[in-house]
Amino acid sequence: MAVFTQVPLKDAHTLVQRLQLGELQALRGIEGGIENTNYFVTTDQGEFVLTLFERLTAEQLPFYLHLMKHLAHAGIPVPDPRPDQHGEILHRVCGKPAALVNRLQGKSQLAPQAVHCAAVGDMLARMHLAGRDYERQQPNLRGLPWWNETVPVVLPYLAPEQAALLQSELAYQNHVAASSAYTALPRGPVHADLFRDNVMFDGDTLTGFFDFYFAGVDTWMFDLAVCLNDWCIDLATGQHDTSRAEAMLRAYQAVRPLIAAERELLNAMLRAGALRFWISRLWDFHLPRQASLLTPHDPAHFERVLRQRIAQPLAL
Structure with a gap:
């Protein structure tokens, strides 16, 4: 999350009034993240998060917003987009598509222990099963086609050893994606960005998943x-x-047992996850956009993760 677009108080007030959420009391920009403009919104009826979408289009956004609605209705603790009097959950603020959701309780657990990881695993499986009957379709926009498009753009910024690793891993992932085992993998709506800072806890109790705008x-x-x-x-x-x-x-x-193909491709998917975020961080670091409160993530982190996943594969 970051602030690319400055939202005047009067614009936030107009949205809050239209959604019948009481009187606006405070508006504060949120630090962190790299994609959208985000603000905490306080009214006399509660705490909310306002998101202005800087890259996603109005045609793409219904997939994400209705997915959150679908999951919330199924009992998964996720932000629930607030509708206007016509039931519309996609709004417009400062000329940008926007959404307002309830603010989840708790805080991110940035130094997780096994108990926190177990809670995430349990809820992730429940979320996957809850999304099986979600009817809207949209691919993961940061999936393999995007990797193939973006790697040539970032290669000129890399040292020869890094470039060789990036190209060889991309070739490996294209090979995996063409395999029968990959075709057999169960699929459906995924969060695709469920990092430590996108989950809320109250003590050891998981209180919510949020930031679904990389879902697909x-x-x-x-x-x-x-x-x-x-x-x-x-x-x-x-x-x-x-x-x-x-x-x-x-x-x-314990909620959704893995099938044989998933066990077979665990290491390939761990490498894929590391590659995806190494590419996106290289892109954001070397080709940055201007934004207040924006700090690009260090791409070297996921280079290290990828090297570790290649050198030390796991066994299930």
């Missing part, structure tokens, strides 16, 4: 791999943490 239809195993690559590693080195990973996988499988 993809393999559930890719979604799980993204989580394992963030929740279950040492951030300084990128090294795998066995106890946390086992807790997450055990909790996930």
Whole structure:
């Protein structure tokens, strides 16, 4: 989250009034993230988050917003987009498509233990199952086609050794995607960006998943791999943490057991998750956009994670 578009108080007030959410009391820009403009909105009826979408189009956005509605209705703790009197959940603020959702309680757990990883694994599996009957379709927009398009753009900024790794891993992932095992992987709506800062906890109790704006239809195993690559590693080195990973996988499988093809491709998906975020961080770092409160993430982190995943494959 970041602030690319400055929202005047009067514009926020107009939206709050239209959604019948009481009187606006405070509006505060949110630091962090790299995609959209975000503000905390306080009214006399509660706390909300206002998002102005800087890259996603009005045609793409219904997939994300209605997915959150669908999951919230199914009992998954996610932000619930607020409708106007006509039931419309996609709004417009400062000329940008926008949404207003309830603010989740709790705080992010940035130093997770096994208990937190187990809670994420359990809820992730429940979310996947809850999304099976979601009818809207939209691919993961940061999936393999985007990797193939973006790698040539970032290659000129890399040292020869980095460029060789990036190209060889991309070739490997294209090979995996053409395999029969990959075709057999279960799929459906995925979060695709469920990092530590996109989950809320109250103590050890998980209170919500948020920031669904990288969601899309993809393999559930890719979604799980993204989580394992963030929740279950040492951030300084990128090294795998066995106890946390086992807790997450055990909790996930208690709700939705993995099939044979998923077990076979666990390591390939862990590598895919690392590659995806290495590419996107290279892109954001070397080709940045201007934004207040914007700090690009270090791309070297996911280079380390990818190297660790290649050197030390896991066994299920």
